[in-house]
Amino acid sequence: LDAAAMAAAHARHATLTKPPGSLGSLEDLGVRLAGLAGVNPPPLPEPAVVAVFAGDHGVLDQRVSPWPQEVTGQMVANFLAGGAVVNAFARQTGASVVVVDVGVAAPPVTSAENLIEANVRRGTRDLSVEPALTREEATAAVEVGIRVAADLVDRGAGCLATGDMGIGNTTPAAALIAAFTGAAAADVTGRGTGIDDETHGRKVGVVQRALALHRPDPGDPIGVLAAVGGLEHAAIAGFVLGGAARRVPVILDGVIADSAALAAAALAPDAVGAMVAGHRSAEPGASVALRHLGLEPLVDLGLRLGEGTGAVLAWPIVASAVRVLHDVATFDSAGVAEK
Amino acid sequence: LDAAAMAAAHARHATLTKPPGSLGSLEDLGVRLAGLAGVNPPPLPEPAVVAVFAGDHGVLDQRVSPWPQEVTGQMVANFLAGGAVVNAFARQTGASVVVVDVGVAAPPVTSAENLIEANVRRGTRDLSVEPALTREEATAAVEVGIRVAADLVDRGAGCLATGDMGIGNTTPAAALIAAFTGAAAADVTGRGTGIDDETHGRKVGVVQRALALHRPDPGDPIGVLAAVGGLEHAAIAGFVLGGAARRVPVILDGVIADSAALAAAALAPDAVGAMVAGHRSAEPGASVALRHLGLEPLVDLGLRLGEGTGAVLAWPIVASAVRVLHDVATFDSAGVAEK
Structure with missing residues (x-):
């Protein structure tokens, strides 16, 4: 800064x-x-582009979510058709949406101008029994994010917003937040899409087991991402780094982005200067991560959808904060008396 | 509803x-x-119009603010020239701004298409020594607000937002909130534009004296507005009622709007259904008023400027909440599996 x-x-x-x-x-x-x-x-942070990074998760085998894996790919098609909530919010605020397949299990059935095909692996391994990714895969996903950010800025984006889609992806997010902040699994593992007590208990246990198994070292961020992360988490970490390198603000969405931002900050502490916390997700890990990053969220409305919805809602606020410095008259120029 | x-x-x-x-x-x-x-x-709540009601305050004689009275009129000119923060926020979000002179002490020096000249009285009397307004003046100001709301809706507005300008106007707001909620003066009287401890102590005393002098009866809302209100407060109460009567959402800005909303709710309890709390002002009275109304604010960023700035910032969020019901695909239509 x-x-x-x-x-x-x-x-x-x-x-x-x-x-x-x-x-x-x-x-x-x-x-x-x-x-x-x-x-x-x-510069006014516009136009804004939200990049929705999509990936699947081997840990779904542990029944951490009641939603079937194919929903990830189906929602990718929904984003491309303009039918998801993030599309509605983007339409309202004037942001645009791109979708990045960095790790979806099923190959996308459609092609579209705003679909970036950058699949590193068709879903992660089950992090509760083995590393989710190899170091090479984690690095490749980070590089996808860096490249997407750079390309969007090259094509004129003045503000980047993070989005995510991946059935099961709050489980790796919780593990990442625990690994980077030292918080207990039970304090950062939430109910995701709205799971019941039994599933939640199982999910906390999965996160605990993964941490015990891998003993991730927060000083080795790529190692942490590989052990307990997801492909979209790694890509979002890279996306944040790519935006920061270009000195463009990156609005973080919810808990997935917050967990990825911890990885980005561990890789490059200065990147925090480019991060804007769009909203406070209802997931408990989000607040733990934001506190660790020293970020205060702009919007706090109990959202827990992901997709980039909270980031897109926050974008007009970010732009307004900058526009004040462009447009507002001074006491002198407006002939207004001071106290 | x-x-x-x-x-x-x-x-x-x-x-x-x-x-x-x-x-x-x-x-x-x-x-x-x-x-x-x-x-x-x-209906999508658009286009949005923020109406900035401006008035002056006899209670300024009690030195409750360090800003001189002429700033009210000077800021009206600034709004009309497009140089104030509310103009910048409106430009960013796509809202439009109208200014209503309902009680400015100095006649406006400019005319403009978006200036509504509806002056009821050139500033209130000092509420700490006599009623601020007669019942007739208070009623006339309420009627100005009703008329402005109706006219804006007739001309196509799908969402109304409240704004205010008036040096000294947080003092009557505090008195109104105390009168309608029963809260103590010290709990609802804030630092407005950022006054020092001495001025704040004097301001609390002024509110206490006004309440003791007039003993305003919350069952007589016009009487309360006349005794301890302001012309912009009364007009905003009417504006809320006018929007509610036309079934158009009215986004409340900060503490001035919240105090006026209490008067509107006392006049017509059903009007609360049209109120959307745009933001939580840093003024303590705002939170007391919103709690009394049962409203949760959308934005909470420590703003304490008024003008409608918080309401305009919240408008894209309100529109997004409605747009979801218009635009988002169903599980069936998008071919997405359910859990």
């Missing part, structure tokens, strides 16, 4: 026609994004 | 391609707006 640009944004805020500090955390956000861009005002 | 439309929206939610309940409070909001419209899906 560029200190001079941040100081300029901070000073600019004091001259604008509003009481100092009256925009609350949006003022801090505008200042930080000036620091990210290295210039004040920072 | 129409129970059949709400039941239809609730049933529709269960068929859409997402886990049941995964949109958290946005599902409840969509259901409620179906009830308000009497049809499912309810």
Whole structure:
């Protein structure tokens, strides 16, 4: 983060026609994004693109979710047809949606301009009995994310938002959050799509067993992603790194993104400067991860859908925080008296 | 609220391609707006118009704010020139801004297509020594708000948002909230634009004195507005009633709107069904008022600016909640398996 640009944004805020500090955390956000861009005002974070990374999970064999695996691929088709909630939110706010098959078990049946085919492996292995991925596979998935971010920025995106789809993917997210923060499995494992007590108990046990089996070392982020992660988690970690490298803000969606962001931060601590926490997922691990990253979410409405829905909802707020630094008159220019 | 439309929206939610309940409070909001419209899906709440009601306050004589009274009129000019924060947020989100002079002390120096001249009185009297308004003036201001809402809906608005401008207007807001909820002055009186301890102490004392002097009766809402209100507060109460009468959602901004909403609810309890709490103002009275109304805010970012800024930020979220009911595919139509 560029200190001079941040100081300029901070000073600019004091001259604008509003009481100092009256925009609350949006003022801090505008200042930080000036620091990210290295210039004040920072560019308007538009157009926004949400990239939905899709993958499947061998751990589904442990019955951690009541939904069948084929839903992942079916939802990919739904995203491409424009029928999912993230499409509706994107339509409302003016964001666009791309879908990245980084790890879906079933080959996509459709092709589409906004489908990026970058499948590293057709689903992970069962992390409760063996590493979910090899180091090479985890690295390849991270590289997919980096490349998608770079391509989107090259094609004009001014803001990136993370999205995910993967039946069973809150289980690796919980394991990643436990591994990177040291929290107990029971404190970071939630009910995902809304599982019952019995399934939840089994899911906590699966996360505990995976941590005991792999003893993931948070100092080796690729090793953690390989042992207990998912292909979309690894790709989102790369996507965050790719956005940060291009100094473009990356709005994190929910618990999957938050777990991936921990991996990104472990790989490159400076990347946290590009992260904007879009919302607070209802999953308990999300709050643990955001606290570890030092991020405050913009929206907190009990969403637990994923897909990028929370990130897309937050995007107009992010853009508004930046637009203040572009558009608002100063006391001098508007002829408004100061106190 | 129409129970059949709400039941239809609730049933529709269960068929859409997402886990049941995964949109958290946005599902409840969509259901409620179906009830308000009497049809499912309810109309998309667009276009959105924020009406900024401006007024001045005799209580400024008690030095409850360090800002001079002329700032109210100067900010009206700033709104009309497009230079205020609410203009920037509206530009970002696609809302439009109208300004209503219902009580500014200085006659507006500019005319503009989006300025509604409906001045009832050039500022209130000092509520700490006499009633701020006569009952007739309070009623006239309420009627201004009703008329503005009706006119905007007639001209096509699908969503109304409240805004306010008035140096000193958090003092009458605190008094209104105390009067309608029974809360103590000290618990609802905040720092407004950011006043120091001494000014805050004086402000609490002013609210206490006003309550002791007028003993406002919450069963007589017009009497309360006249005794301790402001012209923009009364007009916003009417604006809420006008929107509710036309079954159009009204997004409440911060503490001024929340205090006015209490008056509207006291006049017509059913009007609460049209109210959407846009955000939680940093002013303590806002939370007290919202709790009394049973409303949960959509955005909670420490804003304390007013103008309608929090309401405009929340509008894309409201629209997204409704759009889900229009756009999202069902499990059947998308060929997605259920659990």
